[in-house]
Amino acid sequence: MANFQGSKMNPKRFSVSHLKFYIILIPLSIFMILPVVMVINNAFKPLGELFAFPPTIFVKNPTMKNFRDLFTLSGTTGVPMTRYLFNSVMITLMTVVINLIITVSAAYAFSKKKFRLKNAMFGLNQMALMFVATAVAVPRYIVIVQSGLINTWLAHILPLIAMPVGLFLVKQFVDQIPNALIEAAIMDGAKDFRIIQKIIIPLTRPALATSIVLTFQSVWNATEASNNFITDETMRTLAFYLGSLSTNNNVAAQGMAAAASVLLFLPNLIIFVLMNTQVMNTMAHSGIK
Amino acid sequence: MEQLQSIPEQKNRVKKRMKKDGYRTLLLLFPYGLLFCTFIAIPIIVAIGLSFTYFDVINPPKLAGLTNYIVLITQDEAFLKFVLPNTFKYALIVGPGGYVLSFLLAWMLAQVQRVPRTILSLAIYTPSMLGNVFIGVIWKTVFSGDQRGIFNHLLMELDMIDQPIQFLLSPDYLMNIMIFISLWSSMGIGFLAMISGILNINEELYEAAYVDGMRNRFQEIFYITIPSMKPQMLFGAVMAIVNAFNMGWIGVTLSGMNPTPGLAGQLITNHIDDYGFLRYEMGYAAAVSVALLLIVTMFSKVAHGLFGDKED
Numbered sequence: 153m154a155n156f157q158g159s160k161m162n163p164k165r166f167s168v169s170h171l172k173f174y175i176i177l178i179p180l181s182i183f184m185i186l187p188v189v190m191v192i193n194n195a196f197k198p199l200g201e202l203f204a205f206p207p208t209i210f211v212k213n214p215t216m217k218n219f220r221d222l223f224t225l226s227g228t229t230g231v232p233m234t235r236y237l238f239n240s241v242m243i244t245l246m247t248v249v250i251n252l253i254i255t256v257s258a259a260y261a262f263s264k265k266k267f268r269l270k271n272a273m274f275g276l277n278q279m280a281l282m283f284v285a286t287a288v289a290v291p292r293y294i295v296i297v298q299s300g301l302i303n304t305w306l307a308h309i310l311p312l313i314a315m316p317v318g319l320f321l322v323k324q325f326v327d328q329i330p331n332a333l334i335e336a337a338i339m340d341g342a343k344d345f346r347i348i349q350k351i352i353i354p355l356t357r358p359a360l361a362t363s364i365v366l367t368f369q370s371v372w373n374a375t376e377a378s379n380n381f382i383t384d385e386t387m388r389t390l391a392f393y394l395g396s397l398s399t400n401n402n403v404a405a406q407g408m409a410a411a412a413s414v415l416l417f418l419p420n421l422i423i424f425v426l427m428n429t430q431v432m433n434t435m436a437h438s439g440i441k
Numbered sequence: 442m443e444q445l446q447s448i449p450e451q452k453n454r455v456k457k458r459m460k461k462d463g464y465r466t467l468l469l470l471f472p473y474g475l476l477f478c479t480f481i482a483i484p485i486i487v488a489i490g491l492s493f494t495y496f497d498v499i500n501p502p503k504l505a506g507l508t509n510y511i512v513l514i515t516q517d518e519a520f521l522k523f524v525l526p527n528t529f530k531y532a533l534i535v536g537p538g539g540y541v542l543s544f545l546l547a548w549m550l551a552q553v554q555r556v557p558r559t560i561l562s563l564a565i566y567t568p569s570m571l572g573n574v575f576i577g578v579i580w581k582t583v584f585s586g587d588q589r590g591i592f593n594h595l596l597m598e599l600d601m602i603d604q605p606i607q608f609l610l611s612p613d614y615l616m617n618i619m620i621f622i623s624l625w626s627s628m629g630i631g632f633l634a635m636i637s638g639i640l641n642i643n644e645e646l647y648e649a650a651y652v653d654g655m656r657n658r659f660q661e662i663f664y665i666t667i668p669s670m671k672p673q674m675l676f677g678a679v680m681a682i683v684n685a686f687n688m689g690w691i692g693v694t695l696s697g698m699n700p701t702p703g704l705a706g707q708l709i710t711n712h713i714d715d716y717g718f719l720r721y722e723m724g725y726a727a728a729v730s731v732a733l734l735l736i737v738t739m740f741s742k743v744a745h746g747l748f749g750d751k752e753d
Binding site for chain 1: 462463465466467469470472473474476477478479480481482484485487488491546549550551552553554555557559560561562563564565566567568570571572573574575577578579580581582583588589590591594598599621625628630633634635637638639640641642644647670671672673675676679680682683687689690710713714718723726727730731733734737738741749
């Protein structure tokens, strides 16, 4: 019988036996981020270096010219970049905020209220976890046209608000809050709004942070609405603009595309790094039973 | 106060409160429910309805019975010869492949200390948080068809090829590159869920198993780790499947055209876009969408069969 020395999971101290994992994990991690590092370097390359032969990964004479071009030239679409950026920021902000409010109230109802068809409805949401948006691109287009939302911010925002994964994760977390706590609050005369504000939100921070990260990623990087529901160039987003820059063969556009990539990538990274601990905390409760 | 009321009165009060609570519950659920129905549930029903019609967006839909489905499974050569086999090949490698990979990585990450684990997992997670446009920019630079493309340059330096290869326009390479990139970017929230799942397994379980005669780490994985984190394994599986199908745009982004060159990278999602938004044959596109939904459901049924609770 082997003498047990702990499961070796989540070790506190370094041991030589970890080396075999590092030998695989470190090169792999470098490989995973190398392409990203390369594009970030491209953004700071002067045009000569960007098209140099042989191609290089790291920048030698960094310059901000690509960023200046990006902000001052109106590229190929005739609309200045700041307009796309403004659209993206506003759309993302509104989507994240509305999503948060709607998700937390629905999660609270699903977890702590009793009503008919509750399990069936949550089951429906669970089925929708495997929802593939492309499959309903056509009907969504019809819904947007019929409701007159074409060429509005709402065409970007509304389709992305109900996010089944977000509701699923937050509800799993609200389940952890003891019912006695809610009952005590009701005894003290608290209404639903106060319960959500004073109990649910403070105690489900990690899940809400995760929901924010996921919503942010899906809306900030989205091009579906810009492609399908928007015909007015001034209503499209930064992600869409990057796409049109990158398919352009113009030399200056390539430098601008690299700069726009960085602009698009940074908020993703910042938000995830800020929320990292909270996200990992949520994932412990992510299981489907 | 309440003790002083007669029992019927009390019951009445509770009933009233429940009724009031019913309205409040409805109010809490309404916004999510409305948007869920408008943009997820109803579109799925509309897609099923439209799949039985001929619809060109301009004229109202005309009933066409099963015509679209019959055409789809008997006459659409592109669908039968390329789209369907491509989709299965791609989804089978990227879905289960990405899934196994994320479990193995999560397991290895659980074996090292906290700080390096956080840094390494962030690096591995990074590709999955990039949007499709950004991923397109990155890999178009790497696989660019002229000698300035990094991969071409590398191969030429190593004397493995004489002429640069048009990777992204070549039917021979496109599919493999798509699979490679999708795997690269598939370590998303399913992967994070697995790390947490592994870290949260009770230490005593391992101890008990070793006392009972478990001998090595492979047994540990199969008898303790995986069974103890079945719910996370299922969540990860569903996310892996969805991710595989949601990455469908990749071939079109890389090659810059829909349909992709030689239909080599044509997936079912591209076929929907092609008919829906390029040819405006919405009825037919809807029938292809229904086929897609069926395929995704089938994949997820398998995942539930493997990891789900048998009681439900």
